[in-house]
Amino acid sequence: MNDPQSYAGQQVVVIGLARSGVEAAKALHRLGAIVTVNDLKPREQSPEAAELEALNIEVICGGHPEGLIHEGLALLVKNPGIPYTAPPIRQALELGVEVITEVELAYRLTDIPMIGITGSNGKTTTTTWVGKMLESSHLHPIVGGNIGIPLCQAVAEADPAVEHIIVAELSSFQLKGTQDFNPRIACLLNVAETHLDYHGTMDDYVESKRKIFANQGEQDTAVLNWDDSYCRSIIPYLRAGRIVPFSIYEELGSAIANATQFSEQPLAAALYVSPSYIEDVEDELERSIMYHDEHGEVEILPVSQVGIPGRYNIANALAACAISIAAGCKPAELSQSLQSFRGVEHRLEYVRQHEGVEYYNNSKATNTKATLTALSAFQDRDIVLIGGGLDRGSDYMDLLPALQSQVKALVLLGQTRHKLAQVAQQAGITQIAVIEETDNTVQAIAEAVQAAGQFAASGDIVLLSPACASWDMFSSYEVRGEQFKDAVQAL
Numbered sequence: 001m002n003d004p005q006s007y008a009g010q011q012v013v014v015i016g017l018a019r020s021g022v023e024a025a026k027a028l029h030r031l032g033a034i035v036t037v038n039d040l041k042p043r044e045q046s047p048e049a050a051e052l053e054a055l056n057i058e059v060i061c062g063g064h065p066e067g068l069i070h071e072g073l074a075l076l077v078k079n080p081g082i083p084y085t086a087p088p089i090r091q092a093l094e095l096g097v098e099v100i101t102e103v104e105l106a107y108r109l110t111d112i113p114m115i116g117i118t119g120s121n122g123k124t125t126t127t128t129w130v131g132k133m134l135e136s137s138h139l140h141p142i143v144g145g146n147i148g149i150p151l152c153q154a155v156a157e158a159d160p161a162v163e164h165i166i167v168a169e170l171s172s173f174q175l176k177g178t179q180d181f182n183p184r185i186a187c188l189l190n191v192a193e194t195h196l197d198y199h200g201t202m203d204d205y206v207e208s209k210r211k212i213f214a215n216q217g218e219q220d221t222a223v224l225n226w227d228d229s230y231c232r233s234i235i236p237y238l239r240a241g242r243i244v245p246f247s248i249y250e251e252l253g254s255a256i257a258n259a260t261q262f263s264e265q266p267l268a269a270a271l272y273v274s275p276s277y278i279e280d281v282e283d284e285l286e287r288s289i290m291y292h293d294e295h296g297e298v299e300i301l302p303v304s305q306v307g308i309p310g311r312y313n314i315a316n317a318l319a320a321c322a323i324s325i326a327a328g329c330k331p332a333e334l335s336q337s338l339q340s341f342r343g344v345e346h347r348l349e350y351v352r353q354h355e356g357v358e359y360y361n362n363s364k365a366t367n368t369k370a371t372l373t374a375l376s377a378f379q380d381r382d383i384v385l386i387g388g389g390l391d392r393g394s395d396y397m398d399l400l401p402a403l404q405s406q407v408k409a410l411v412l413l414g415q416t417r418h419k420l421a422q423v424a425q426q427a428g429i430t431q432i433a434v435i436e437e438t439d440n441t442v443q444a445i446a447e448a449v450q451a452a453g454q455f456a457a458s459g460d461i462v463l464l465s466p467a468c469a470s471w472d473m474f475s476s477y478e479v480r481g482e483q484f485k486d487a488v489q490a491l
Contacts, residue, residue, distance in 0.1 A: 004109050008032030011072055015088055016079025017041065017048045017059070020102035023152035024077045027109060029057050030156075033075075036060065038068055038088065064088045073097045077105055080173035083198060101177030103170060106151030108180065110166075112158055115323060116145075116181075116212050118170045119189025119225075121370045122316045123147075124344050125308075126189060127169040129320035130327075133337045134165065137329040145169045165327060173198065176208040182215035185326045186240070187223040189319055191230040192369035206230060216240040221268070221326040223319060226250060242268035244326060246318035248277045248311060253292040269293035269325070271318040273303060277311060289318060289338070291331045301335045308343040310377030346481040348374055351488045356458025359449075359488045362465040363481030368398050371467040375402045382460045383407050384452045386484075388414035389468025396423045399467065403427035409455035411435065411448045415472045431455050441473050442483055449487040462488075 010033050014025045017039040025037045036058045039046055043061040052059050060068070069076070069091040076092045076099045084090065084099075092099050107114065117127045124147050134141040144154040145168030158164045168183070175181075191206055213222055213234075222240035224231040226247035235243060245252060245267060252270035274290045287303040306317055321334050343349060344364075351359040365371045366389075375383060385407045396419060403410075403424055409431035410424045417434050424432050433451040438444050452462045464484045474480040 004031050007074070010034065010074035012036070012075045012077065013038060013068060013073055013088070013092075014077045015039070015086075016082055017046050017061075018079050018081075019048075020150040020152070021077070021079050022048050022052060023150040023156070024102040024105050025052055025057055026055065027105065027152040027156060028075075028077075029055055031109075036068070038064060040064070069095065069097065071095050071097075075100065077102060078177060080171060080177065081198075084176075098179075099177065100179060101174050103145065103151055103168070103174045104178040104181050106155050107178075107182070109152070110155040110158070112142075112155065112164050112166055113184040114166045114168055115185045115187075115327060116168050116170050116183030117187045117189070117319075117323070118172070118175060118209055118212050119187075120192035120367065121373060122189045122312065122319070123169045123171075124364070125313065125347055126187070126316045126319050126323075127167055128344050129316065129337065129341055130323050131167050132341055133320060133324040133329055133334055134167065134327060136337050137324070137333050139328055140164045141167045143167045143169075146171045146174060170212060172205055172208040175211045176204075178211055178214075180215060181211070182217075182220065183212065184219070185221045185223065185323055186212040186216060187319055187323055188212060188225065188228075188231050188234075189316070190225050190228045190369075192367055210234060213238055213240065223322045223326065225315065225319070226252065226270075226272075227315070242326065244269045244271070244322045246271040246315065246322050248273045248315050248318065250278070251276050251290070253290065253297050269322070271322045273314060273318070289314070289321065291321065291325065298331045300331050301338045305335075305339050307339050307341045308348065310348060310373065312373035312376060313343070313348070346478060348377060349481070349485075351485050354453070354488070354491045357453065357456040357460050357462055359462045360464065361481045361484050361488075362463060363470070363477045363484060365465040365467060366469045366477060368394065368396060368467045371399065371465040372402055374463060374465040375406050378461050378463070379406065382457070384409045384411065384456045384460060384462045386411045386413075386448050386452055386462065386464045387466045387468070388412040388417045388420055389466045389470050389480075390472040391415040391419070392469065396420055396467065399423055400427050403429060408460070409433075409452070411451045411455070413444055413448055413473070414466070414468060416468050420467075441479075442486075444473065445480070445483040446487040446490070449484065449491065453491060 012033045014037045038060045049059040131141045131143040142154045147169045218241035220240045221242040223244045226245035252272045289300045291298045346363040349361040362374045404427045411433045413435040470477045470480045
């Protein structure tokens with residue numbers, strides 16, 4: 001933790017009036033900094049401004065005025081989504097002004113231990129699950145970051161009489177703007193090609209993710225997905241004192257028992273499925289979630305009793321268990337949370353059954369890997385897939401095998417609708433409905449749901465899993481998911 005008093009009297013600019021910007025501005029103002037908040041949106045579209053102005057914090061809306069960025073600035077805190085090519089960010093960097101995100105600021109203002117969870121897919125599910133597990137073990141978690149509340153708010157609202165632990169979902173956007181940030185427990189779930197419109201290159205994206213481990217040391221724990229080639233490749237370079245992998249495809253007990261060396265430290269513990277998903281077993285009831293450390297192997301729960309479907313959610317469950325045990329939970333305490341957790345809204349969320357067809361909302365699937373993992377949850381069912389959205393330049397050919405083997409029909413909308421239709425045709429799918437462009441998103445989603453229902457037969461799955469971001473039509477994936485659910489309920 002930096003000395004919070006070092007910000008007193010310093011000139012600071014906060015770019016972006018979203019929740020994280022508001023909380024960063026308030027935190028710095030409380031410390032005596034001279035804060036100016038700036039947003040491109042006009043004042044009438046910035047309701048958050050009034051809250052800050054009531055505290056005598058200067059707010060400038062409608063553009064970036066000349067003189068906003070100058071050599072006298074001590075710090076610039078940027079909204080994570082604002083690109084580094086934005087004029088005020090670029091100017092600050094050219095002048096040598098430190099540029100960070102709100103996550104970094106929050107870390108500097110507290111000594112509350114933090115858990116950081118990142119990855120291309122599964123962050124929200126895993127972060128929420130860890131919060132539930134820690135609550136069940138009476139460890140007083142505060143869940144925030146990319147979900148829930150901004151970390152500056154979490155720090156401000158923490159009860160000083162309680163030994164809290166902050167559980168933070170972290171995006172690549174947030175991590176790119178960190179420097180000293182060091183979570184006591186850091187987890188990388190997986191890496192997939194996404195957000196290249198922001199990062200520019202895959203190298204920049206993965207380096208941003210990797211920053212979650214950058215400052216760890218002997219007292220810290222790194223949790224990684226053994227089944228992800230990138231995660232596994234960085235194990236030799238980690239400096240954390242404890243390295244805990246998880247796997248659904250490899251039983252890692254022998255690696256722990258033999259103290260396999262991947263860096264200066266051996267693997268400290270592992271979470272895995274036994275028998276693994278590589279092995280054929282006649283009955284899913286035979287598989288169990290296992291924990292292995294220097295004391296031996298412990299069964300946590302049969303896989304069949306985990307509360308949410310999908311093989312990838314078993315991987316999320318393993319990650320959540322690994323993190324929670326590292327935070328102080330006992331393996332035996334985790335089974336109830338594993339069974340009772342029913343997932344997170346917009347992430348393989350069951351909506352209803354209608355005329356024998358089950359409808360699932362997976363609007364959070366904003367890239368192809370997320371859609372592929374959702375499809376894998378229903379390997380023995382025929383699927384009518386609703387997809388499409390913002391065009392970020394992908395050719396979507398990585399969907400081809402799953403479309404050929406699992407999808408009976410597609411309903412497509414958004415900028416990528418015709419591109420995805422071409423991939424579907426290559427997959428041999430003949431039942432394709434394309435919803436034409438309209439400003440009425442409620443009508444578009446209703447048409448998509450109705451078309452999907454016409455393709456589906458009793459026993460099928462209708463799955464909204466777009467493989468694309470929502471911003472071409474919707475203000476957020478949450479709005480897209482809500483409108484989908486409303487349309488399904490209206491059937």
